[in-house]
Amino acid sequence: MSKKYSPVNSQESPRFSGIKTFMRLPHVKTEENIDFAVVGVPFDTGGSFAVGTRFGPEAVRSMSSLLRPYNPSLSVDIFEHCSGVDYGDLVVNPGYIEDSYKLIEEQLNLLLKNDVVPIMIGGDHSISLPILRAMADRYGPVSLVHFDSHSDTWDSYFGRKYTHGTVFRRAVEENLVNSEKSIQIGMRGSLYNPDDISDAENLGYQVIPTTSLKKITADQLGEIIHERVGNNPVYVSFDIDFLDPAYAPGTGTPEIGGFTTFEAQEFVRQLNGLNLIGFDCVEVLPDRDITRVTSIAAANICYEFISLVASNKRGNIPVPNKSNYTF
Template identity: 35%
Template sequence: MGLPAGLPQPGCRAAILGVPFDCGTHPFRVGARQGPLEVRRESRLIRRYHPSLADVDVLSLLGAVDAGDVALVPGRIDDAFVRIEAAAARIVKTGAVPIGIGGDGSVSLPLMRAAARKHKGLVALHIDSHTDAYPYTPDDRYNAATQFTNAAQEGLVDASSSWHIGVRGFTYCSGVLEHTRGLGFRVITIEDLLRRGFAQTVAEFSDTVAGRPVYLCWDMDVFDPSVAPGVCTPAWGGLTAREGIELLRSLSGLNIVAMDFNTVSPPQDVNGMAAQLCSHMIMEALVLLAANLGLLPD
C-alpha cells in the first residue's frame, strides 16, 4: 500500500506483519507461505481515499507501517511459532495494532499468544468456513485446523465469549461442531449468518463481549472460491466479495486489538484474485480501525 517500512514509532496505531509460514502438511495445497508477498504485490492497486466511506488518508491518520516479514523457516513449526510470537509482541508492546498476513491458519495461534500477553480477557472473533478447533493427536498438536483448540486450552482467549462465524461445508471427520462447542465456543454457520443478517449477528456478539479486547481472525476461505480461488481449503457456498465487505464493516465499535488475514495460497490463485481481495479487506480493516479509534472526521 506504499506504507513506510519499519517498526512502529510513537504515534503509530497499526503495523502490518507478514507471516510467511504454512505447516506444509496439506495433501496438495501447500503455498500459503507465499501469501504475504502476493498480498503486498496486489496491494499496489489500493487507493487511499474512499469518497463515500472515509474520504481522508486513513493510512496516514493511523501512522501505519509495514513491519516486514517474520524471519522463519516454513515447516519448522515450534521454532516458527516462537519467532512469530516474538515479532508480534514487539508490535503489541508499542501500542500499535498488529495486522498479520498469513500464512495458513496456524499462524493465528502465536499471534494470539502475543496479543494475550497484553490484553487480559481477550476474546476471538473468527470469520472462517471452518472452526479450526478440531481435536488433535499428541504427535500432531499444531496444524491449520487446531489453532483455536490450542487457544482455548492455553487460556489465550475466553472461549465462552468467542465466536466462529461463517462455518460451512464438509469435514474429514464427524463431531467437529460438537468438539468446538465443547471447548466453549459459539458457532454461527453460514446458514445462520445469512438468515439472521450481519447486523443482528454482530450486534449480539458485541453485546456478549461488552467492550472487551477482540482478536479478529479472518480466513479468506470464508469467501466463495468464485471470488477467492487461491486459498488452502476452498469450500463452495461462501460469501461474495460484497457480503464479506459488508460483514467486515458491520464490526464497527468493537475493541479490536489485533487481527490477521490468512490462507491466501498463491500457487492455487487465479490472476491474483484471492490476494487482491485480501489486500482490499486489510484496507477495509484499517478504515474500521481508524473509525473505532475515533480518528475519522464526523
C-alpha cells in the first residue's frame, strides 16, 4: 500500500477545529490504497413518520471527532492495521426513490470493485436496498446481520414497494441476501398484526426479539450469530432505534424497551472474526437529538465496526464456540 490515510492527531489540533469529517479522516474521493471508506447517504424519502434523517451523516460526522484510534475493548489500533478515508456523501435525487437507488448502487460499485469495506451513514433504512444490490453484484447473496427494533419486512407501505419498512423483504425477493444464513436482532414494540412477526421468519430470517435477547449474554449472542452466518460474506445493518429512546431519542420511529449504548457496543463486538464486507448505521434524526447523544451513539457504533475491520486485518481472532441457544 503506497499511501496510508489516517486522522488528524487531536493531541496536536483541537477536536473542535477543522472540517467535520468522520474521525477527522482526510476527505478523499479515492478507491485506491484504502481498506475502508466512510460514506454518507443523505436520503430520507423512504421514511414514513418523522423525517430529517438526510441530515444524519452531517450530525454523526460532527460528533465522531470525539473518537480516538485505539479501541481497548478489541485491543486494536485501527490505523496501525488499516488505511481509511471519509469518502464524502453519495449523490442522491431527493424525493425520487428509484432514481436515488440507481445512483447509490452505481457510486458504491466503485468502492466494492476495489475491495473497500464501506461504512455507510444514513439516511433512512431504505438506503440498505441499493447497498445490498451492489453487495450482491460483487459477492453474490450475502448474509445479513440486522440490529433493529423493526424487521422491515412488510410487503408494502402506503401502497409503495420501496420504503424503510419493506427493505429486507425486497432483499430476499431480489436474491440479494441468503436469508437462511441471516439474522435479525432486537425486534420489539406494538404491531399491526401477528404477521409482522411471522413474515420475517417465513422469509427465512432467524429472528431474535428483544424479549429473548434480554435473557442471554452478549457472548451467547455472538455464538448464535457466528453459527448462523458461518464464513459467508456478511453485511451488517444497524438501525439506531435498536437503542432505547433514552439513549437515542433522535430517530424517526422510536420504540421503548430497547438497549443501552453499552449493550449495543458489546453486541457489535461479537461480530469479530466474521467475513465482514460492509456496514450501515441509519435513521439518525438530528432535529430530535437536542443533546446530540444519538449522534454520539451512532458515531461510536460506526467506530466499533471500523475497529472490527482493523481486527480482521490484524488476524488471530478466536471464533466463538457452537451455541446451544435456538430462537
